[in-house]
């Protein structure tokens with residue numbers, strides 16, 4: 001019997017709704033497999049915890065999480081109670097850094113049964129490899145207080161190690177797919193960082209002669225995701241560019257509620273963390289209408305990370321069957337609640 005020992009952080013808002021539903025599905029998948037056991041510990045670290053303890057996680061939080069094989073996270077943040085930078089830096093962002101989850105992998109794919117807001121019905125299927133540890137998301141800089149002359153300085157940090165590692169990961173991924181890699185750049189506007197990014201990209205490209213490459217400025221690339229998403233295979237991007245591209249990617253898929261993501265630790269020292277692209281959606285929390293597909297598809301990435309490709313495929317193809325049959329939550333135009341959608345999925349899986 002193989003075991004996956006999960007740390008589960010449901011987080012805030014709809015994280016608390018979609019996580020329990022996803023765990024029900026993972027349990028059934030493990031049962032279907034027969035030789036897999038998914039063990040888990042639930043950690044209630046979120047904005048409620050903050051209000052009680054003045055911090056998002058206990059001081060030994062990282063040590064507790066370190067002993068798990070992976071972290072399965074819902075979403076953090078409740079801006080009406082805790083400022084977002086405290087909630088997010090106190091959990092998600094620092095977890096990514098502490099556990100050296102240097103790659104954020106975000107598949108963007110048209111799902112059967114889901115209407116894309118794009119007029120073209122051409123299918124698309126690409127993956128964004130987002131650098132996840134540095135770049136534009138840095139705490140370097142500060143405020144220079146001079147009243148009317150106040151200046152906020154935000155420094156971007158691009159190390160050779162971090163840049164090379166993200167780009168190299170993307171080339172290796174392209175090798176296993178359709179052998180095309182697009183690099184998101186902005187070397188016409190960003191004077192130091194992006195010319196450096198391009199140089200590292202071109203150096204790496206020399207090692208992968210069978211991979212077709214292109215460099216596209218982030219503004220044009222954003223437009224191309226709308227006009228011709230079918231032309232992409234793997235896209236590699238810095239932290240901020242990757243973040244923006246993947247919310248856009250979620251939108252062209254039909255709902256931010258379905259998009260998955262994985263934060264990968266690639267040196268094997270620490271657990272990787274699996275979380276959907278969407279946030280805690282306080283506007284719909286408590287109504288049982290959140291789409292659980294983002295969290296579920298994230299569960300597929302988790303299963304695949306541990307080598308259970310077939311289970312992952314079974315999960316996504318069964319979700320697509322339901323969507324084709326009109327079993328959908330309101331964000332996709334349906335009438336199913338979070339719970340009813342999951343019930344239908346469990347029922348369909350049990351028939352397999």
Ligand code: NAD
Nearest residue numbers: 075076077078079084256257278279280281284290291331
């Ligand atoms: P959001 O993704 O929570 O919501 C954006 C919109 O999409 C909202 O209208 C919401 O109702 C809808 N939506 C999101 N997920 C959905 C789902 N599963 N089903 C149906 N509709 C869904 O983004 P936001 O409003 O910018 O942020 C809300 C909070 O979440 C903030 O505190 C933010 O910081 C946090 N956040 C956390 C993470 C994370 O933990 N990784 C990521 C993004 C945002």
Ligand code: MN
Nearest residue numbers: 243244247277
């Ligand atoms: Mn985002």
